[in-house]
Amino acid sequence: MIRKLSRSKTSCLLLALICSLAPFAQAGAESLVEASGWGKYFEEGQTQGTFVLYDLGRDQWKVFNKTRAETRFIPASTFKIPHALIALDTNTVKDPRQVFAWDGVTREITEWNKAQTLRTAMKYSVVPVFQGFARDIGPERMMDFLEKFQY
Incomplete structure (x- = not known):
């Protein structure tokens, strides 16, 4: 039987994974x-x-x-994990099934050219969706969370 975890429990589990x-x-x-x-x-x-x-x-x-x-690399798509957690915790994303409208800009990656949920944005690394999250979260709140994550 699969149990649905609350948002806070899921956030804690993912944070533990990131910090491990x-x-x-x-x-x-x-x-x-x-x-x-x-x-x-x-x-x-x-x-x-x-x-x-x-x-x-x-x-x-x-x-x-x-x-x-031991070699440092840019975080690239791995940043989607803490970014999604921050978006959920700040209510930038109110529900993982919430739909984010496509901005109408045609991009080279076909999957990006349509409305997205958090799940599809993560699956296809839809940068414009995460850029929108970042704008809504704001730099100060983002930095506060990243410091808490020790990211």
């Missing part, structure tokens, strides 16, 4: 294990990447491609 990698940056070498065997999954997908896992039972971090894990 913060201790990795401070992990001591003694608690870090290189998981080189995980590379086969990236090879199968013909892609580069990294994966970091905290093993609670062993109190250690496991990492594939440590160098890449």
